[in-house]
Amino acid sequence: MTGRVLLTGGAGFIGSHSYVALVEAGFETIILDSFANAHRDVPERLARITGRPTPVIEADIRDSIAVQKAMDGGRFDAVVHFAALKSVPGSEADPVGYYDVNVGGLVNVVRAMQAHGISRMVFSSSAAVYGEAEVMPVTEDSPVRPQNVYARTKLVGEDFLAAVRRANPDFALGILRYFNPVGAHGSGLIGEDPGQPAGNLVPVIAQVAAGRREKLMIFGDDWPTPDGTAIRDYIHVEDLARGHVLSLERLLQPESERSHLVNLGTGRGHTVREVIDCYEKVSGQPIRAEIAPRRAGDAAISYADTGRAEQLLGFRATRDLASMCASNWAFMRAKA
Template sequence: MAVMVTGGAGYIGSHTCVELLEAGYDVVVVDNFDNSHPDVLRRVEEITGRTLFREAGDVRDRTFLEQVLKRHKCDAVMHFAGLKSVAESTEKPLHYYDCNVVGTIRLLEAMRSVDVKKIVFSSSATVYGEPEQLPFNEDHRLAPANTYGRSKLVVEDILRDIHRGNKNWHIAILRYFNPVGAHESGLIGEDPKGIPNNLMPLIAQVASGKREKLMIWGSDYPTRDGTGVRDYIHVEDVAKGHVRALKKLAEPQCLTLNLGSGQGYSVFEVIRAFETVTGQIIPYEIAERRAGDIAEYYADPTQANEILNWTAQKTLSEMCQDMWNWQSKNVV
């Protein structure tokens, strides 16, 4: 089976390409490399010992996508391409809706035109918004608090509408929580341009000396140590979840599933775990809470466990170790 992976040179996309290749799939990566590096794909091939196909282009170019799907006789699509900064989405909402929503519409139009009706979509736990209860299950109210989350929810709604209109579509919507870590080889990992949006890359940059200290935004939350609690999940576990979802789509359906560990860790707990694993001291400064930040956020992964036979396997210590291995070898 040939799978087109949009955004396949990105953080989660590249790790999923590894899992797909190792599972025996043919992989066709579509990426415009705006926020990724072409060399990542060479590293994916080095890890797997297999060759993938590269197609440089934009997901908003329907004609280009149709040509790629036909040329490689693709059977399915994994859709990672898009923008993902919450802060930037607030500053540039039109840009986010154009890339994330319009780009997906163009992709779906291209798929329909060449009769490819199988897609795994990279969504996000941000579609939930402020928790009414914890942990989040898939039936929780959907009320995203920022443009990024709303762009993901719009795409989810489009996919659900497509399936309601045509039951022959095979659709999996995966809402994941906080992917961290890197491939255990240290060859691929998260290398964000500019200031990282997530805690673990910031900690790693402080540990490596690239950043003087970590800013902790709020220590007075109603949590066990006053800092925010999040569900961290190893990126390799997330990637494996995508492959499990693709296999589950043998029959037409529309699945919506959380990918999370089900365990929340505070900022201080992540810092201590990173210090224990690496032997590095992480200097930090406490600052005021940021507007819109939520005290606790973690998943109920029961449905993914039951439907996909998938559970997150890697521990917080392994997440920290793999992140540090990647940071030490690659990021300066």
């Protein structure tokens, strides 16, 4: 399938991997990014992977005029919208900044899409919207109970887009609720930036393995799980990237019901200890971990029901935890 796609936040972790997957699938793909949380050399690295120059528009989605200009003359068929701020503690400290980018920026993008007759969007949402789900696996119909400002901005974004769709039946919308993206591209050229203050488990483990951090904290070892540590559904970022291609392809179908809201996960959970053990094995480095009290708002277990993504998009994650840890470590070493 072909088409022209604008990828906001395309220089970031998930966006850059999705760029590669979209280009490989035949889409003409243009990145829009402010580089607020991306390295300047990502476009050049992407060019090495794809073998062609990376088209980039440097713009901030908070700047309505710049977003309009980016779409002028672009003849885009769709927007894949990654650009957002994503730190949970960051969002609690700066709700104005988070709503400004994650909600205000989204409104700017959709306003510009409407002005340019672009009627298809894939939106990065998060399993964080479910909060502490009580029943496993988490289905798309599980109650949403966001536990922090970041997760609420994602849910507000979803609500806003659903309202746009109700008002404009031609607006085709793919909402993707990611579980825990991990890993890096097989080339070792792109991955999750180890230089940023890490909040997620694997980047923290990676920093300990690389000797850039002394130890990691395990929040609770008294959860009702086989080894007492919390269970999460980790998904390889290259699998996740493929999910975006499938979502976009569905939105570009001529069928009437193209919109979808799906979980993207593996449907399998791993404990924190399993992830640490796996990373120790692939890196050959000892990883020092200390037990800390449980954090408020954390759940014991969370993993996705993947049935709807498989049924609607034909999506199934294929890469396992060892491949996630090994590719992350390869990227860390290449960056060092």
